[in-house]
Amino acid sequence: MDIVVLIGLDAFSYVLTLLLVTLGLVIIYGMMNVINMAHGELFMLGAYTVATLLASGVPFWICLLAAPIVVGLAGLLVEEFVIRHVYGRPIDTILATWGLSIAIKQMIIIVFGPAAVSIANPVPGSVNLMGVDYPAYRLVIMALAAALALATYLVIYRSTTGLQIRAVISNRAMAGSLGVNTRRMDRATFAVGSALAGVAGAIMSPMISVDPQMGVGFLIPAFLSVLVGGLNSLIGAVIGAGTIGGTTSILSANMAQADAQIIVFLLAIMIIRFVPQGLWKGFR
């Protein structure tokens, strides 16, 4: 019983953090058809923001607030200098953002060196939950991730801005002629999507190895989640992250992590190949 609770909690926390990264990708894709290969590096920038600020004596929770701001600003720059020039060329967005991901990674290596940076756990200790001792900080991660995902959902489906965003997604020209400033929307969406990745990186930073290669480790599962769930839909992102994150955690508990990864990736490839619309739209 204990082991089931433990695996369940692990799966849940992985799914929630994956969901944060995935949400950013889905919003950016849905809004501007941009496939952002540099999303993993934005995640990494969030973690490095925390590392840098912590080293200069800023308390962890302030760092956590600073990360989305820093990464959001980085997103704005990226949008201005790269992304806006490749709108409407989906394949080129993949390539341009891939170049970006290499450039950001190299900059981090040049500034911080290739070695991993460690970040102290801000909430040490564990909590007894349903009969198992569970690391307290993981529970914090889950709460934060769930709150952020919920907030994103509310903004998109319950606010005026969200209404405009959805209008642009469903018909850009029409939304533009009705007075929505689509250019500003693009900019804002890309910044918010980046900020979500940044905050995810910041939240996760005490639990994982913060090094220049960390981006890819999150990018691929996040991408698979987006495509498995279905592009263009927030519910799809939840389903996708649930499928990928849940399967990975459950399998990892029973076998070597590399084997679990192989199985999950193969499963995802099958789903993407045979249900290219994604699970959410494909089976409705």
Add this chain to the structure above:
Amino acid sequence: MLLRLPILLSLAFGLLLLLAPLALDDWRLSQLAQLLTYGIFALSLSFIWGQVGILCFGQAIFFGTGAYVMALVTLGKLPWLGESQILGLLLATLAAGGVAFILGLFLFGGRGITGAHLAVVTLCAAVVIEIATGRWGFVGGYNGLRGVPPLTTPWPRDDIYLSGLETYFLIFAVLAAVYFLLLWLTRTPFGTLLAAIRSNEERTRFLGFDVTMAKLFAFFLSGMVAGLAGGLFAAQFGFVSPQLIGFALSTEVLIWVAVGGRGVLLAAVAGALLVRWGEDQLSDQIGQYWLLATGLLFIVIVVIAPRGLFGRILDLSPHRKS
């Protein structure tokens, strides 16, 4: 006169490579021979991406398959096959082609997938195969296979190992043969069909062409070329490891080809030589800046100059009067 400039430049490029041994010592020559092998690899991607328009993020799967097959055969891990190098290269080419064919069936068969879906699926396939290779003890696991014998002459003589110069000219000849084969192919009606698929797949299908078969054959061919490059690489480098079959090399070759110019075969080769040469020559410290510069250059090329650095000056296709 201006129209013939690309032809002159292409010839000059070939001549430069042919005369390079005069100016280089043995060590540098073997380095250049390795770069030429990467050039063959770049040709395979340039063909499938630049000519047919299929953006494959897993091209190293075929290169790695070729390298591993070559290593397994020449190290005698497959005893019933003997240890012949020629057989090794042949099997490397065919095995990589086979893998490409199977992957191609999976990707293009039925309704098929294109664009971003195809890119992500091939990328994931490369990651899966890299991890699986690292877990497979028979092919050496994470450590790979060491001591792959260098290239030898097929006929007996005193020193059966090819000298640096002979290796160089062998690789150069293979590169030239593959280049002219692919160039010839783009000039045939089949090449025109591939170009049609690149510019509008749906319209080509409606015109009654079997697009799936054409793509499958092109993918198969591209896989074979990559496998041949992989086989040669294994013999030159003497060592194969899971990195050769995975994600990192797949994206690297993409950058070489894009920087050189994806639409022109020879430009892709030049791109591979330039980018790899920079990586090899510069020391660790500056090398980091070189990689940064490559990444930034790659962005600039994708955004504003899709023809790459050499795409325009080496473009052999007849100019249209417009």
